[in-house]
Amino acid sequence: MKRILLIEDEADFQELYREILSPSFEVDVAHDGEEGLAKITGGEYALVLLDVMLPKIDGLALLKEARKTEKGKRAKVALLTNYRSEEIWKQFRELGVADILVKSDLLPDQFLQRVEKAQGSELERL
């Protein structure tokens, strides 16, 4: 089973997305930015679902750091957030995110479809 890393600090969301993803994927959870960075640069995942607002290291700083490493450069990352800000999304797009998933816009089946698509997508050359 393919592995997904969910970097999400809110327990309710961890539980929700674990429930939606677990029939199709093995879900590994990082509870803050620091743990997330260690897991991206240390493990192999079909997709990383990254929140923007995180304790210790925020999502943007985390991805910038991760992209400096060999594993982090190759990691497929989709943003999973409720933060609607074109300026912030643009910065993430520049760091090669496969998709931007807005939590409040997506139903569970739509979320799963987008995750399937993102993990199968070609990583854009940075």
Next chain:
Amino acid sequence: MTDDSSPKTDILETTREMLHRAEQEIIAGESMLDQINRELYKKNVELKKANDELKQLDAMKDQLIAVASHELRTPASEVKNYLWMVLNKDAAKEGIGDLEKGHLQKAFQANERLIKLVNNILDVSRIQGGKVQADLKAVDLLKAAKQVVEETAPLWQQRDLKVEVMESATPLPPVLADQEKVLEVFTNLISNAIKFSEKQGVVISFEDLGEEVVTHIEDHGQGIEEEEIPHLFQRFYRADHSLSSSNEQTGGTGLGLYISKSYVELMGGRVWVTSKRSKGSIFSFSLPVLEKA
């Protein structure tokens, strides 16, 4: 020798006195001017400080709206997902009665409106702060309209209406616009048309005018009173649709038309409406055609 009390001396003395008084007056005037200048400078400093404070308050307001809308969307997203799971997965497994299903459906729709309202408030705050930019690229209007018609299917199917997209005989030229904003405009206008239509449904058509393409979204509702038309695109304005039989379902945010107008104008187009009481309304917007290379 000269006589000190000669008229010539008197004149000189008087002139000297006058000059002295004038000099004193000039000095007093200069001192007054200095004081006025000092006061003006003080006022200027105070105004600058007040202006800085206002700017700071404005930035705080924007930040507050951004954070509040993020925080409000968080529980709303969870409600959305769990209600969907109950309605679509658990109901099939456990069996839920129609009454309960109806109640859950209403809760789901109310939560969707809440999310829409939060998003719209954030959009309005960004529009007013001049923070919205258009990422202009080639946009296929027909494709965008079809996408939104598909996405809004639960809305029109539930009301047993049809939404028809009229394709012109010749292909439409692409317009120069922001894809996301075009989708948002279509979503607002089509959702509105569905809400206020009765029986006959909604028709979407296009007009290629050479330099611009005009999109018409026609509903067959009760129409809008003429005096209401100028207010339709104002923030929080909601037309009186008390005659509409679908009144219960018309609860909008009162922001969709304002946002649509702002977006279309940002992309270099116009929005207008024509309406006949008891016949329905046509909301139209134009967008510039992408210049041919």
